[in-house]
Amino acid sequence: MAPDVHARNGDEAGWVGKSVPRVEDAALLAGRGRFIDDLGTPPGTLHAAILRSPHAHATIERIATEAARAMPGVAAVLTGAELRDLASSLVVGVKAPVECWPMAIDRVRYVGEPVAVAVAADRYLAEDALDAIEVRYAPLPAVVAPRDALGDGAPLLHEGFPGNLASDRSFSYGDPDGAFASAPHRIGVAVEYPRSACTPIETYGVVAEYDPALDAYDVLANFQGPFSIHAVIARALRVPGNRLRLRTPPESGGSFGVKQGVFPYIVVIAVAARLAGRPVKWIEDRMEHLAGAVSATNRSTRLQAAVAEDGRILALDWDQIEDCGAHLRAPEPATLYRMHGNMTGAYAIRNVRIRNRVVVTNKLPTGLNRGFGGPQVYFPLERLISRIAATLGLDPLEVVRRNLVPADAFPYRTATGALLDSGDYAAALEAALRDGAHASLLARRAQARAEGRLYGIGYAAVVEPSVSNMGYITTVLTAAERRRAGPKNGAQATATITLDPGGAVSVHVASVPQGQGHRTVLAQVVADVFGLRPAEIRVITEMDTAKDAWSIASGNYSSRFAPAVAGAAQIAATRLRERLARIAAVQLNARPDELVFAAGKVFSPGNPGNAVAFSRLAATGHWAPATLPEDVEQPLRETAFWTPPQLGAPNDADEVNSSLCHGFIFDFCGVEVDRDTGAVRLDRYVTMHDCGRILHPGMVAGQVTGGFAHALGAALLEEQSYAPDGSLLTGTLADYLIPTAMEVPELVILHYETPSPFTPLGAKGVGEGNTMSTPVCIANAVADALGVAEIQLPLLPSRLSEALHGAESSPPRREARPPQAAPGERALFGSGRAEVDAAPEQLWAMLLDPDLLARVVPGAHNVQRMGETRFQAEVTLGIGPVRGRYRAEIALSDLDAPRSVTLSGSVDGALGFGRGRGRLRLEPVGPTRTVLTYDYEAAVGGKVASIGGRLLDGAARVIIGQFFASLAAQASGRRPSLWRRLLRLLRGRA
Amino acid sequence: MSRHGPAVLDAGQRHPVRFTLNGRTVSGEAEPRMLLHDFLRHVLGATGTHVGCEHGICGACTVQIDGAPARACLTLAVQADGAEIRTVEGLAPAADRLSVLQEAFRTHHGLQCGFCTPGILMTLDALLRERPDCGEAEVREALSGHLCRCTGYAPIVKAALAAAEALRETDHA
Structure with missing residues (x-):
């Protein structure tokens, strides 16, 4: 029940609903924020650096750490072997014999997977130590695309996931078979939704300490929740929950879901601290973040609709293949099930068939990211609406209107089990068209098209779920498996209000804000209950699991703050106020229910002169407990736990109310596509929100604008991109493009308020909606502009140019020779020719001479002969901005002395790897002159590929060319001029 | 380079670094490889300057060196020797007042x-x-x-x- 606040606080308007200045801002603006890396650490704290896999898939044959351990300042080196001794695997969310370690054990499965941790006196020394760790990998074939992962003969990631399939569930609601059999139209879309990540500007941070006397861990991390993960961490560290004290810093530099993903690193750094016997601190760097933090899922979806002549959708048939990357990490596969109640979006569709498959691939594991599962569902659903309109010759708006959940149906139970709390979708849509000047946008399109420009309009209608049901993820289990595991449901929110001996009010919540301004809103809410000013309320939001009230749903995710946490604070404050009213009633000789709390006083409206100061009243419980009326509980501190009764466990029919609140969003936009370049210009964007009651308009605008910017990035720029061999191609912020102030246009924000009947304050979540609606709204507009049926994200100019002008033809290859590389490898080819002043026999002898190889292998030193025709060397190579040391192995085979030989080689180092094979032919053209011809193929990858991707192919060619050029030069007994070397390289290029 | 002319720095040694930070002279020691943001944050304790990418893209570490905005992650501490550095801590006219x-x-x-x-x-x-x-x-x-x-x-x-x-x-x- 929502307590009736405003009748009693004496201030009809109240603080809630006003854009008061944020209490967070003054410190943040002055450089006095307290982020994790700003806080002091215990004396003797050591610093960790993490060595990560350059391979997408490889067996670890050997990790040599002796040299690193011997370095000055190095206290410990942690590898998978030690981790296995001191910790347990993370739990996996599906029933399968699979382990999920936070660090590679014997095998790496994605580029960026932690392989070793060096702990040293400072971070610089720890990173030095990484260079001295030698890891020998045996590369395995990798698989990157989800449909490929299910293919016959695909590389297998985990024995416990046969065919790389982690889960395969089918659902049926209503009568989809009947609907599809009788419907006049069957219309479908195929979507490959790409990977992106929200990349907060502050990276992960962990400070961990182990107390051997208590067998207890104390961890400070900028973790955001959900605190169900606390149980996962404690179990991995092999301690009961009360021996894992997890604290969060006062400030966190953004999260958007991503800082849930710090938890595997909490386990790693906690074990490193135990191993080192000292506190250990780790601050992630940006390249680690892009390769090794967490990503949203990519998903391959086939969506079919049974459609009536008038555009009404009679049934949906979803086939979703969710790609969770290399490990199924908690809470995955939650991304796939978060929307389970909402698979019909904003529409009244009664018949639904769903097949959900979860696959693993050689990519970064996935986890929470703003929108969590919403973008992956709404992209196909709203593209479908657009396709239905195009196929049936209808206005897309008409198709939307004919399918919306009707206003008189709320609360509305969807086919898959969600209970849509409130709304009037049709009215909100019409208000958006009117107030967002839709008619003028149609005119702009007509005008632009008349001028021959490519202009399109897109729409999207979505339901934005918030306050997740902690039980929705169990929909991945069968009803029988759920019965065995016990029911899981609810969304416990907690808040504690404390009155101190001076009558001052403090609020503690387990909401873990990451920049949203929770402290400000809580001060508003509690100030309203007590009739105080927000400035008088002190709000503490840093978390301490050892001391605070919390539960598994605590934390900052699924947009639960305004609907759940702020409501819990109001409930706790109201309970205290009721007690205070009864104490005051005795003092003022009045009835408790007639007392008003306003302007720092408590009084009866009939006799305002007879008032007691709030601070004096609030202090009573401390100073004079004996004077409290007998039946009044202490008025010192109150903790409220609140969970909505609407969030039950999934039922035996697999129906689940996956979220408590459902906001409604209707977006439309106009875009222009440049006919020459394929660049998209957003001309106008209108977003209509029904997020229930608005607690702070400024913050709601901030959430909408920020979510929109994330969505714009996902639509136009961002893709966490992997090469077919699993190399990460977006390892820096120069490659992973995030929108800047130049790309994000002004946005028209409109509101239509229908308060939620299920939350204490009537509020619904608002922070994620545009990440669900905006990408497909823009895509619909671009499809309209280009007149195409098929469109995939991100809407890169290169991709749109292809739609406009056809695929760019590949550069002509000098030699029409089919590639010899293994499938899935990124291959380079080349050939060359050189004339050398030496006889073939001379050249032949040189190839078998280590000293000479040392001179001709670019950057080589320390060449050793390992066998008759095998050599090993250390080489230093610079590619683009990255210079690194590699171990090279070279072998000669197919020897046909002195005419031809095959050279096979590999280089391997912390920064990347390469493999190549070249055939060298020697032909005499005179007694002391030989023509040397060669051709080669090579594959390169690893970290260097993600940093210098654009430079890599050219650089590899230069290096290979250098090898043959210097071989020729050595044989001729002279070093060629730079000019000649360049000429040879150019001649030698494929 | 240092204001005192090009100096030969030893990679293995710490070198004295002195500059003006928000109007006050500060000093400390830094290895030649130490980045300016690490020096500000961890040697001088001026944690207002944040670190977001360490490769010059995100701009979080921007400070003013001799009046001009510059990336502290692309600047070595020893390069700041003798300079006038301004950071976010120097913007407010008083502790209880904002600019x-x-x-x-x-x-x-x-x-x-x-x-x-x-x-x-x-x-x-x-x-x-x-x-x-x-x-x-x-x-x-x-x-x-x-x-x-x-x-x-x-x-x-x-x-x-x-x-x-x-x-x-x-x-x-």
Whole structure:
């Protein structure tokens, strides 16, 4: 029940609903924020650096750490072997014999997977130590695309996931078979939704300490929740929950879901601290973040609709293949099930068939990211609406209107089990068209098209779920498996209000804000209950699991703050106020229910002169407990736990109310596509929100604008991109493009308020909606502009140019020779020719001479002969901005002395790897002159590929060319001029 | 390079570094490889300057070196020797008062998590000083060297333009 606040606080308007200045801002603006890396650490704290896999898939044959351990300042080196001794695997969310370690054990499965941790006196020394760790990998074939992962003969990631399939569930609601059999139209879309990540500007941070006397861990991390993960961490560290004290810093530099993903690193750094016997601190760097933090899922979806002549959708048939990357990490596969109640979006569709498959691939594991599962569902659903309109010759708006959940149906139970709390979708849509000047946008399109420009309009209608049901993820289990595991449901929110001996009010919540301004809103809410000013309320939001009230749903995710946490604070404050009213009633000789709390006083409206100061009243419980009326509980501190009764466990029919609140969003936009370049210009964007009651308009605008910017990035720029061999191609912020102030246009924000009947304050979540609606709204507009049926994200100019002008033809290859590389490898080819002043026999002898190889292998030193025709060397190579040391192995085979030989080689180092094979032919053209011809193929990858991707192919060619050029030069007994070397390289290029 | 002329620095040694930080002389020791932001944050304890990418893209670590915005992650501590450095801690006129620009950020909700904000303030502070009449296009251009993931930039642009206007009015008054 929502307590009736405003009748009693004496201030009809109240603080809630006003854009008061944020209490967070003054410190943040002055450089006095307290982020994790700003806080002091215990004396003797050591610093960790993490060595990560350059391979997408490889067996670890050997990790040599002796040299690193011997370095000055190095206290410990942690590898998978030690981790296995001191910790347990993370739990996996599906029933399968699979382990999920936070660090590679014997095998790496994605580029960026932690392989070793060096702990040293400072971070610089720890990173030095990484260079001295030698890891020998045996590369395995990798698989990157989800449909490929299910293919016959695909590389297998985990024995416990046969065919790389982690889960395969089918659902049926209503009568989809009947609907599809009788419907006049069957219309479908195929979507490959790409990977992106929200990349907060502050990276992960962990400070961990182990107390051997208590067998207890104390961890400070900028973790955001959900605190169900606390149980996962404690179990991995092999301690009961009360021996894992997890604290969060006062400030966190953004999260958007991503800082849930710090938890595997909490386990790693906690074990490193135990191993080192000292506190250990780790601050992630940006390249680690892009390769090794967490990503949203990519998903391959086939969506079919049974459609009536008038555009009404009679049934949906979803086939979703969710790609969770290399490990199924908690809470995955939650991304796939978060929307389970909402698979019909904003529409009244009664018949639904769903097949959900979860696959693993050689990519970064996935986890929470703003929108969590919403973008992956709404992209196909709203593209479908657009396709239905195009196929049936209808206005897309008409198709939307004919399918919306009707206003008189709320609360509305969807086919898959969600209970849509409130709304009037049709009215909100019409208000958006009117107030967002839709008619003028149609005119702009007509005008632009008349001028021959490519202009399109897109729409999207979505339901934005918030306050997740902690039980929705169990929909991945069968009803029988759920019965065995016990029911899981609810969304416990907690808040504690404390009155101190001076009558001052403090609020503690387990909401873990990451920049949203929770402290400000809580001060508003509690100030309203007590009739105080927000400035008088002190709000503490840093978390301490050892001391605070919390539960598994605590934390900052699924947009639960305004609907759940702020409501819990109001409930706790109201309970205290009721007690205070009864104490005051005795003092003022009045009835408790007639007392008003306003302007720092408590009084009866009939006799305002007879008032007691709030601070004096609030202090009573401390100073004079004996004077409290007998039946009044202490008025010192109150903790409220609140969970909505609407969030039950999934039922035996697999129906689940996956979220408590459902906001409604209707977006439309106009875009222009440049006919020459394929660049998209957003001309106008209108977003209509029904997020229930608005607690702070400024913050709601901030959430909408920020979510929109994330969505714009996902639509136009961002893709966490992997090469077919699993190399990460977006390892820096120069490659992973995030929108800047130049790309994000002004946005028209409109509101239509229908308060939620299920939350204490009537509020619904608002922070994620545009990440669900905006990408497909823009895509619909671009499809309209280009007149195409098929469109995939991100809407890169290169991709749109292809739609406009056809695929760019590949550069002509000098030699029409089919590639010899293994499938899935990124291959380079080349050939060359050189004339050398030496006889073939001379050249032949040189190839078998280590000293000479040392001179001709670019950057080589320390060449050793390992066998008759095998050599090993250390080489230093610079590619683009990255210079690194590699171990090279070279072998000669197919020897046909002195005419031809095959050279096979590999280089391997912390920064990347390469493999190549070249055939060298020697032909005499005179007694002391030989023509040397060669051709080669090579594959390169690893970290260097993600940093210098654009430079890599050219650089590899230069290096290979250098090898043959210097071989020729050595044989001729002279070093060629730079000019000649360049000429040879150019001649030698494929 | 140091103001005292090119010095030969030993990679294995710590070298004295002295500069003016927000008007006060500060000093410490740094290996030649130490980045300026690490020196500011971990040697001097001035943690207001934040680190977001360490490769010069995100702009969070922006400080002013001799009046001009610069990336502290692309600057070595030893390079700052003898320079005049200004950071976010130097913007407010008093501990309990914000500058015009800072106040505009608060009024217009120009920040959420506040992590990128110090760098943005240092860039805008220099812009408003150099180009008091700047308009939206110039503000956006200056901001394009910064990444903010929370705000969507619109409120930052609004705050910058409001601050520019307020500063112009103060100058005319």
